[in-house]
Amino acid sequence: MAPTGPRNSAPRNNTRGAASGKSATRGGIAKRRAGGPIRVDRDGDLDMDAAAANGAGGRGKKSNPAPAGSTRKSTRTNASSSRPPRPTTKASHMVAKVIQGGTGSLHSRISQGIDPSSRHTRSSRPINGTNNKTLIVEGLQHSKARDNEGGGLKELLIFLERKATTAGKLSHSVRIKKSQVKGDLVYITASKEDAEHIMKVNGFDWAGTKVHITEADDQAPNGAEASSLSAQTQDVKENLRTMLAQRYDPGQKLLNLASLGSDSLLIQMNMFQESTPQKLFRALMVICDEQFKTAQAKRDAISSVTLAGNNIDDVGQVMTLTETFPDLIHLDLSNNSIKELRGLRKWQHRLRKLETLLLINNPIDTSTPSYKDELVSWFPRLQNLSGTQVRTAEQVAAAELANKPTPIPQSGPDFRDINGVGEQFITDFIRGYDMDRPSLAAKYYDEYSHFSLSVNGRSSHPPDIPLPQWGSYIKFSRNHVKITTTHARQQRLFSGTAVIQSVWQKLPLTRHPDLATQFDKYIIDCHPISGLADLSGQSMAGVDGMIITFHGEFEDQDPETKATTRRSFSRTIILGPGAPGRNPIRVASDVLTLKAYNPLPSVLGAAVANPAIPVAPQASASAEEVQKQQMLAELCRQTGMNEEYSRMCLDVANWVFDQALATFNEKRASLPADAFTVAGPV
Amino acid sequence: MSQQANPTVQAKVASEGKQEQQQEEEGIDFTLEMKSKTVLTTQCATAAAQNFVDSFYETLQRGKSPAQYYVSSSTKLTTVGGLRPDISINGRVCGDVAEYEKLLEAQGTPVHYEIHSFDAQPLNPGYVIGLTPAEQQQPVSSTRERDVAERLSFSVQVSGAVKLGKGEDVAEKDFNEAFVLVPHWEAQGRNASRNMRKWLVVSQNFRSF
Numbered sequence: 005m006a007p008t009g010p011r012n013s014a015p016r017n018n019t020r021g022a023a024s025g026k027s028a029t030r031g032g033i034a035k036r037r038a039g040g041p042i043r044v045d046r047d048g049d050l051d052m053d054a055a056a057a058n059g060a061g062g063r064g065k066k067s068n069p070a071p072a073g074s075t076r077k078s079t080r081t082n083a084s085s086s087r088p089p090r091p092t093t094k095a096s097h098m099v100a101k102v103i104q105g106g107t108g109s110l111h112s113r114i115s116q117g118i119d120p121s122s123r124h125t126r127s128s129r130p131i132n133g134t135n136n137k138t139l140i141v142e143g144l145q146h147s148k149a150r151d152n153e154g155g156g157l158k159e160l161l162i163f164l165e166r167k168a169t170t171a172g173k174l175s176h177s178v179r180i181k182k183s184q185v186k187g188d189l190v191y192i193t194a195s196k197e198d199a200e201h202i203m204k205v206n207g208f209d210w211a212g213t214k215v216h217i218t219e220a221d222d223q224a225p226n227g228a229e230a231s232s233l234s235a236q237t238q239d240v241k242e243n244l245r246t247m248l249a250q251r252y253d254p255g256q257k258l259l260n261l262a263s264l265g266s267d268s269l270l271i272q273m274n275m276f277q278e279s280t281p282q283k284l285f286r287a288l289m290v291i292c293d294e295q296f297k298t299a300q301a302k303r304d305a306i307s308s309v310t311l312a313g314n315n316i317d318d319v320g321q322v323m324t325l326t327e328t329f330p331d332l333i334h335l336d337l338s339n340n341s342i343k344e345l346r347g348l349r350k351w352q353h354r355l356r357k358l359e360t361l362l363l364i365n366n367p368i369d370t371s372t373p374s375y376k377d378e379l380v381s382w383f384p385r386l387q388n389l390s391g392t393q394v395r396t397a398e399q400v401a402a403a404e405l406a407n408k409p410t411p412i413p414q415s416g417p418d419f420r421d422i423n424g425v426g427e428q429f430i431t432d433f434i435r436g437y438d439m440d441r442p443s444l445a446a447k448y449y450d451e452y453s454h455f456s457l458s459v460n461g462r463s464s465h466p467p468d469i470p471l472p473q474w475g476s477y478i479k480f481s482r483n484h485v486k487i488t489t490t491h492a493r494q495q496r497l498f499s500g501t502a503v504i505q506s507v508w509q510k511l512p513l514t515r516h517p518d519l520a521t522q523f524d525k526y527i528i529d530c531h532p533i534s535g536l537a538d539l540s541g542q543s544m545a546g547v548d549g550m551i552i553t554f555h556g557e558f559e560d561q562d563p564e565t566k567a568t569t570r571r572s573f574s575r576t577i578i579l580g581p582g583a584p585g586r587n588p589i590r591v592a593s594d595v596l597t598l599k600a601y602n603p604l605p606s607v608l609g610a611a612v613a614n615p616a617i618p619v620a621p622q623a624s625a626s627a628e629e630v631q632k633q634q635m636l637a638e639l640c641r642q643t644g645m646n647e648e649y650s651r652m653c654l655d656v657a658n659w660v661f662d663q664a665l666a667t668f669n670e671k672r673a674s675l676p677a678d679a680f681t682v683a684g685p686v
Numbered sequence: 687m688s689q690q691a692n693p694t695v696q697a698k699v700a701s702e703g704k705q706e707q708q709q710e711e712e713g714i715d716f717t718l719e720m721k722s723k724t725v726l727t728t729q730c731a732t733a734a735a736q737n738f739v740d741s742f743y744e745t746l747q748r749g750k751s752p753a754q755y756y757v758s759s760s761t762k763l764t765t766v767g768g769l770r771p772d773i774s775i776n777g778r779v780c781g782d783v784a785e786y787e788k789l790l791e792a793q794g795t796p797v798h799y800e801i802h803s804f805d806a807q808p809l810n811p812g813y814v815i816g817l818t819p820a821e822q823q824q825p826v827s828s829t830r831e832r833d834v835a836e837r838l839s840f841s842v843q844v845s846g847a848v849k850l851g852k853g854e855d856v857a858e859k860d861f862n863e864a865f866v867l868v869p870h871w872e873a874q875g876r877n878a879s880r881n882m883r884k885w886l887v888v889s890q891n892f893r894s895f
Contacts, residue, residue, distance in 0.1 A: 593809055
């Protein structure tokens with residue numbers, strides 16, 4: 005807090021104090037828009053927690069907008085109004101409020117009549133800021149509304165606003181920002197523009213009298229006691245600041261607010277007669293808050309607070325602590341009167357960085373012995389609870405790491421082929437799509453086959469590669485994000501051999517990397533699927549097939565410009581048994597997505613390179629993975645095949661090692677040379 | 687899955703509209719009818735895919751369980767049809783939705799899915815897995831879209847980006863995800879809960895890049 009903290013030299017504090025002292029004298033004119041009736045608690049004190057969110061335009065029943073306006077600058081450090089007051093102002097108000105204590109209650113202020121100017125008044129600061137204008141309205145005193153509850157001020161202001169709006173033929177409503185009754189006169193402040201319109205109401209009849217409006221000179225109504233009060237406020241504030249400074253230990257970054265009740269300075273200041281402890285605490289917190297320009301500066305200066313020995317039985321009494329120090333690390337609440345968890349519940353979702361919480365010698369220890377588990381669950385970083393270690397730093401770090409989102413790890417191809425059908429198809433398909441699309445379509449596609457393509461123009465791409473043109477593709481793109489009409493979606497689904505052939509002919513020619521030698525440029529997954537339409541009409545329940553999703557890249561050549569472009573793609577093809585008399589395998593569905601070129605991650609070695617995949621701890625899965633890795637390594641060793649082929653082989657054999665070995669021996673002759681590692685079989 | 691069925695019954699099941707019923711009486715074969723349905727089935731598939739994509743990723747984003755999107759949530763599909771969802775996530779095969787959820791949990795929050803493109807195609811307009819033989823033979827009554835949709839399976843491919851974390855820590859990866867969805871029979875009954883998904887995922891393939 006450090007008024008005397010290393011970063012806060014005394015002179016600077018003095019100037020700040022002076023500044024705040026000055027602003028403490030503001031507030032003579034009420035902020036009408038503060039919103040809603042003033043909430044008053046049972047004792048007649050303002051309810052500090054009354055939200056500032058009540059509807060605008062209301063004026064307290066009690067006719068006294070001035071103190072209301074200033075009081076409503078709530079103690080909340082998180083700004084609840086769109087125009088938060090400057091901190092110094094806030095602190096001064098807070099301090100002023102504390103000083104006034106009981107006598108400052110709304111009740112007592114009301115009893116003094118409607119003239120509030122003896123409370124907070126402006127001294128020398130011009131009311132008319134650059135954009136505001138103050139007007140003096142006469143007539144309230146003689147109006148019939150004088151006897152209304154609230155003295156008729158509310159009615160007068162509503163009248164002025166309404167008439168000014170209609171007189172000016174405005175589309176927006178004229179707004180009176182502040183108002184203050186001073187003797188027979190009413191001072192109102194509005195924007196310059198609105199003030200001009202309000203002037204037009206001059207001479208209007210209202211409540212049995214004529215309203216007379218004149219422009220005020222720059223000086224606002226002045227109260228004689230104002231400066232003395234501000235001096236007193238400033239004095240108290242300075243004293244509190246001194247007290248905080250004395251209780252701050254910059255070495256330990258500790259703010260010691262223990263046993264405030266027996267603080268000699270506070271007793272000397274007569275604070276406990278003047279104010280309630282809660283209000284005093286709020287004032288202290290506001291002063292604290294004011295010392296720091298940034299949240300970081302605050303974190304750097306204060307990491308620990310002790311509130312020991314303050315007779316606290318509910319943290320609601322010191323609620324503002326968590327608003328002023330949300331990042332507090334150590335907190336001592338020992339020797340208080342907290343009886344049950346409920347007394348702490350208000351902080352359940354606060355103080356997320358709390359590592360130490362001391363609750364020694366609180367009644368809760370004996371009354372609710374089980375509270376500790378609950379508290380540990382509230383504060384994710386809590387390690388030291390009343391001197392007992394409840395977590396280690398490592399546990400906290402591990403939990404945070406676990407909470408940090410991490411991408412789902414990559415594994416190798418999930419190629420669950422059936423009798424090599426998928427492998428054969430994909431090889432045939434890629435070659436055919438590059439070399440001879442009409443034949444490819446004739447072989448695998450029939451009149452019930454569907455093909456469509458989508459351009460994903462928003463995919464990520466390496467920064468050094470310019471974004472590709474999509475001219476040759478875009479007119480066919482069926483991207484449902486862009487193509488939203490039923491008609492267009494219908495038009496861009498291509499069904500039947502002939503239609504697919506003709507579309508493919510219009511698409512640029514492509515060259516895919518060779519599947520056998522550049523397998524790392526592909527990711528190919530496939531698995532069986534049931535319930536496909538049976539074109540033979542034999543099986544009503546449908547037939548089994550396979551779904552292949554593969555990702556890769558190709559180069560294409562624009563038919564007109566002959567420019568070549570490299571693109572990435574993802575393609576999902578669903579294979580089923582062919583119709584009678586046709587190729588035994590047919591394509592039921594072919595969905596192609598095109599993207600800007602972006603190299604694929606290497607997944608082939610992924611599972612090997614990173615066996616300790618940080619998947620949620622799951623013994624069975626990881627054990628299975630380890631076993632697979634062992635099988636893979638062993639098959640590589642025994643056959644001399646590289647990892648990729650060994651994996652494919654094991655996949656085919658459903659990870660039964662002997663069967664994989666048998667498959668290898670069976671197919672050995674047909675395997676390409678690059679299936680083997682350079683060293684060859686052992 | 688190789689139940690033999692009377693071709694006449696089959697034609698009846700698949701028939702749509704009066705014209706086709708007439709054709710059926712003349713003994714038209716099953717495949718022609720299938721083709722004539724393409725227009726309606728395409729509409730159904732794209733609309734259902736849109737609905738699926740809109741809500742599935744929203745569910746994931748909110749960290750809620752996606753279990754309701756899978757065939758495992760349908761008694762008919764699992765017991766009568768013997769189905770279970772085939773979920774392949776970055777090459778890892780998840781035995782069940784719970785295992786997939788574990789992966790999602792390990793991935794953590796906050797997570798945001800940005801859908802750049804998606805596309806859908808009708809797959810089988812006469813999908814009957816999960817129906818009892820008697821139900822399979824109940825004819826689909828009319829040409830109304832809803833009835834065509836009743837027995838439609840379709841495929842979806844989604845392309846987008848998954849963003850992990852927030853603020854400066856955000857890690858972004860492109861992803862591609864392919865699905866096959868099949869009718870949720872329990873959601874189609876007259877008294878079915880409106881909250882049930884009308885289609886359920888039987889196949890899912892996710893890859894991030």
